[in-house]
Amino acid sequence: MPGKVLVCDGAMGTMLHAAGVALGQPLSALNTGRPSLVRDLHTAYLSAGANLIQTNTFDANRLKLADIGQGERVAEVNIAGARLAREAAQACGRSAFVAGSVGPVRGTARHRVARDDQAEMLREQIVALADWVDLLVLETFGEISAMAQAIEIALEACDLPIVAELTFERDGRTPRGEEPAEVAVALASYEVAAIGANCTVGPAVLQGVVAQMAGAVDLPIVVQPNAGAPQRLGDELRYAHNTKYFAGAAAELVAKGAAIVGGCCGTTPSHIRAITAAVRGLSPIREDRRAGARPSPARPYRPRESIASAPQVRWPTGDTPVIIAGLPLSRGPEVAEYVDAARAAAVAGAGLVAVIDADRQAPTVNPVSAAVLLNQRVGVDVLHQVEGAGRSMAALQADLLGAHAFGLRTVICRTGEVLQAGDYPQVASADEVDSTRLVGILAGLNDGVDWRGVPLPERTSFVIGALIDVTTADLNREVEKVAVKVETGAHFLLSDVVYEESGARNVLSALRLRGVEVPVLFALAPFHDAQIIARLTHEAPGARTSQTLGTTPPRDVVASALGLASALLADGAAGILVHGPASVDDRMTSIIKGLRDLCQGVK
Template identity: 35%
Template sequence: MVVNKLAQRLERGPLLFDGAMGTEIYARGVAEPDCLEALNVSQPALIGRIHRDYIAAGADVIETNTFGANRFRLGEHYRESEVRQLCLAGARLALEARNAAGRPVLVAGSVGPLGRPIEPVGAIKRSGAERVFGEQIAALAEGGVDLLILETFTALGELELAVDAARATAPDLPVVALLSFDDELNPARAASALVESLSARGVTALGANCGAGPQSALSVARHLASLGGQRLAILPNAGLPHREAGRLVYSAGPQYFAEQMAELLEFGVSIVGGCCGTGPAHVQALRRRVDGAAPGRMVSPLPRRAEPGERQPEAPSTGLAAKLRAGEFPISVELTPPRGIDPSRMLAGARLLQEAGVEFANVTDSAMARLRMGVISCAALVQQQVGLETIAHFTCRDRNVMAIQSELIGAHALGIRNIFALRGDPPRVGDYPKATPVWDVNAVGLITILSNLNRGLDANGTPIGERAFFNIGAAFNPTADNPVKELRLLRRKLAAGAHFVLTNPVYDFAALALLRQVFQEVEVPLLIGAMPLRSAKQAAYLQNEVPGIVVPEAVAKRLEAAGEEAPQIGVEMAIAFFEELAQVAAGAYVIPSGGRYDLAAQVVEGIKSHRS
């Protein structure tokens, strides 16, 4: 039977881990390197000296300089092939310092997050993420570490993957698993989820690190301790940082840090130490508080809770949702935000449409990657000044995961609840072809984020308080080159939580077969897109230059033959198409061509007339 060295040692009393590695490197005058983990081979004397200084300060456990030594993070520095080399070097330096200590010291192999979003929010498969964690953990185990510390994770789901990888790759190594708690979050709910998940996975200790300072850590520790007997580990930052002479400086000094951390020991915390901004002086001050403290408590596994399902509002959350659920036929018309700071033309178009009986307006998000006023601002103006309920298009192109959630929460506060989730056109086709696309997530990931917000959770699965009431739309192109792939993607969007579907403009009656198949398969309403064409020239442009739109030759010829009457023919064709789709469409999505809201209004009036 393999002896758990960490658990055995904790029976005698709490353990003191070391402090930060990254900020300590910078504090010693080292310019910010491209890759901290590469210092294991380029400046081994520096890393070894930091380990020895922490041991001299009284640390019982030192951590390897391998926090970001996974394939993804190293790949940012073109070092993805050096995972094993840097992990082995990091383990060797820590072991050498331990062997020279003259007293028992344990070495913890440090493993941090992958640095990329994982499914269902991101594109990284869970199985792939677990393999990447396993590669790093295997190298640390080969290097001879005594335990693993999985630290600074912000997503419980990713931390679970790392723990599972550790159990599969190095089952004999004890695991300390730490989540970074946001000071703004509900610590009680987050703490409960952490204990419930990780105690069942057999970790030796669990808790929190990084985040804010020791006082915030006290709040987290109280909630964790209230959940029953458990081995807790708390390693906070030295307060919040500020920038000084180009460097981040943390304000909590050693004595203050130690005094605040001493209160943690009263809760029976088993492991204490420091994260960002803490150094050997902080560890030395804390050593005096640790000596003589009582042993910490063991984790008691909690009953496993059911996975939270999506909870729908008792009443429809938006006017659009209400009409769709009632089997009515909502019609929405697209509004294009202005290129400049004056929204009057857009608002005038919205009023014209309202007079024609339109109740909903789609507001685009810099479509075709062309600069426009922000979609949330425009949607709010339309709702507040005109009274049309909006469907805000929202893309992943320009926003990282944090910005996506921030804007969506703000949109909800402004009363914008219908969100059409899109990947977004690439910048290379628009006004700024050299702009950097973000795409932290794709459309499926965006829908997942929205669904999480509807459950009161952020993208990491962390509670945010009150749940949202978004009505989520997904895109579908019935004229896609690969309809099988397009239908498969739609199924993924629906599985992620989409409530309704909007299609590209449709001109080809051949697409009816696919639309009927979708109608039979899915249980969400389809709003079919139509753009009344104004000329044969426009038809040729859409067919040849705009991806995702198919205009049959017969349509173009009919417009050409119509001459000056082409705009009216375009309106008639759009109305006729909706007559053909009467059994499939749950609503209409009308897209004005060239800002011709008057033509869109005619289409709306025609649809209403034929349905009355």
């Protein structure tokens, strides 16, 4: 529509959620499951003034649909979505375009997707939509390279006009850190009809993004802001009801160079009605500027160098097993003693110090803070544990990136214990992270993507550990769980506390039989008292209680620990972790020195 600002529709997910649809499922499945609801939503946006509506197919790819057992219905779901939008457009009594919505194919923390597989999934969806829509909208991509891949696939698969929209964060850059002008130049090097920005942020941030994109190239600019940042109220997400503000922002966006304006998350037909009124009579200023002149070609885009490949990350291999001194987390006041204990262990021969949260119910220093403290004060490598219980993936990722920035590299992943306060344990929430998902988050960071599958500016180089339970009564089930963690990205395994050799030997045999080929370290706790031993061996669900194991600690903890360690090393242990006290202890020093001698004899 030359000379006019096109008005696009608003959010699908927000409106479907308001209608009672859970957001945890692919919303595109509603195209076949509840078609009248989807069609009515298109009609509502058309009635509000939209002259470009997008199919409810943003997540209609094989990866997402497979989550609900519909991975083989990609074509059916996409065609159904296009038909619903077309029916609504034809019934509205005026001209309206139907755009096929295609979002990025992103893996999860547990299931990452290879680039070639992403390409095939995008191609499958685009081919399904191509004969049923007027144009394609590739939207909410987080980096130039992912968008470039999608554009190339679309250009090969069809001859439709292509709109390419990346998403920008509050700093005005993509999640990968790319500037709007850089994005514009890159996308303009392809045969696309329009470029722009959508989702993640509201109009305030996108004003600057649109201005920079419009100043860099001569293509039409599309903008679809969110209503703002959502607020979680129970199971609901709520956005600001800001239609008057949105109307004013829409006019400003046109003044800065936008030719197509709509909404994304949190926007409703009311927002689109306000935008329609605000831009009525406005012409795209860029079109006025270009009247009578041929668009000048964009400057040649020079791709950024891809993220540098991280070095091969694995558990340190060498001629001798690794000795690790385990320290319980400090409760705060005894920091000096805590540092002294780590220093004494390092001097005695420990290759690493492990920060262990022995009692999560008690108030302690944050494990990352404790690990950074020891790393900086003692100059020793630190293995620190991370628990998923009670944490979201976003919060865990923030801690992990902070730990990496401070030089921490070795992590052991735990699901964590159920917290108890009052008369019943706290039940886990749906968004809590188990140890396998936690391994996946770390492996993703090493690959240069965050927990959402969004590319990061740099890769991390974490050495990832997972726990294995040697006391379990169902060893085969435990080994299968561990195998999944290794396939997900774990580089080494660490046992829970070992009190007898036979259980450890059985674990090593079962792992070899299953084909799990990663180093296995065993943990000893010579300083545990009778109460702790009883709790760990008799009170844990699913534990195999040894007939020979008593609840009395050994009288000579040094000799007992070294005897058990010697047997474990002979069985093939890659290292020994000794849980010790939080202060300097001569017996701990003797154990580490003895382990040093034992390990030097293992070749």
